[in-house]
Amino acid sequence: GNSVTQMEGPVTLSEEAFLTINCTYTATGYPSLFWYVQYPGEGLQLLLKATKADDKGSNKGFEATYRKETTSFHLEKGSVQVSDSAVYFCALSDQDGGSNYKLTFGKGTLLTVNP
Amino acid sequence: GAVVSQHPSRVICKSGTSVKIECRSLDFQATTMFWYRQFPKQSLMLMATSNEGSKATYEQGVEKDKFLINHASLTLSTLTVTSAHPEDSSFYICSASRGRDEQFFGPGTRLTVL
Numbered sequence: 658g659n660s661v662t663q664m665e666g667p668v669t670l671s672e673e674a675f676l677t678i679n680c681t682y683t684a685t686g687y688p689s690l691f692w693y694v695q696y697p698g699e700g701l702q703l704l705l706k707a708t709k710a711d712d713k714g715s716n717k718g719f720e721a722t723y724r725k726e727t728t729s730f731h732l733e734k735g736s737v738q739v740s741d742s743a744v745y746f747c748a749l750s751d752q753d754g755g756s757n758y759k760l761t762f763g764k765g766t767l768l769t770v771n772p
Numbered sequence: 773g774a775v776v777s778q779h780p781s782r783v784i785c786k787s788g789t790s791v792k793i794e795c796r797s798l799d800f801q802a803t804t805m806f807w808y809r810q811f812p813k814q815s816l817m818l819m820a821t822s823n824e825g826s827k828a829t830y831e832q833g834v835e836k837d838k839f840l841i842n843h844a845s846l847t848l849s850t851l852t853v854t855s856a857h858p859e860d861s862s863f864y865i866c867s868a869s870r871g872r873d874e875q876f877f878g879p880g881t882r883l884t885v886l
Contacts, residue, residue: 689873701877750873758873764815
């Protein structure tokens with residue numbers, strides 16, 4: 658079956674530091690890959706996505722590249738802000754054998770950015 | 773676009789009562805809706821997948837008689853937790869899909885069973 662493994666947190670950084678959160682996946686098909694962000698007490702928001710190999714998703718200074726050869730989708734940001742403090746989830750989407758696409762999530766990484 | 777709402781955002785109930793949570797896609801028609809459960813500091817666990825007008829498909833280990841899902845229209849799905857007990861206390865999140873691989877998430881409902 659499908660699975661997503663992401664680095665365990667928590668991750669604590671100072672403002673303007675460089676961020677990397679590693680994510681690797683196992684999938685039987687050709688999944689789309691996502692990063693979602695969850696702020697305290699809220700649902701998930703899509704941060705970025707990539708639908709095929711070598712695609713780069715980007716949003717709000719965050720980037721991730723779909724690497725099929727290493728089955729990875731690492732999240733990076735060059736300079737984090739306090740407002741980036743949240744839980745980040747890596748996920749893949751693949752069809753379930755029927756017509757539905759299902760998401761498989763990693764366990765989430767808590768990021769805390771200190772001023 | 774692609775906004776999903778949930779109601780209520782928080783609910784506290786007594787043990788043994790039933791609680792209904794609504795999930796609505798506000799500006800699009802959702803062919804598929806999903807219900808997740810999230811425990812503190814943990815990832816989302818998919819409970820069930822529902823397509824409009826058909827019975828929900830439950831994940832292994834999820835009691836379908838306890839967690840009743842109705843998907844009556846392309847913009848509304850409901851989750852009813854029947855005879856709730858303290859162990860059902862959790863954060864319930866729904867999502868909606870337009871039939872492709874992206875899901876749009878609601879803000880979640882915090883259920884506390886006393």
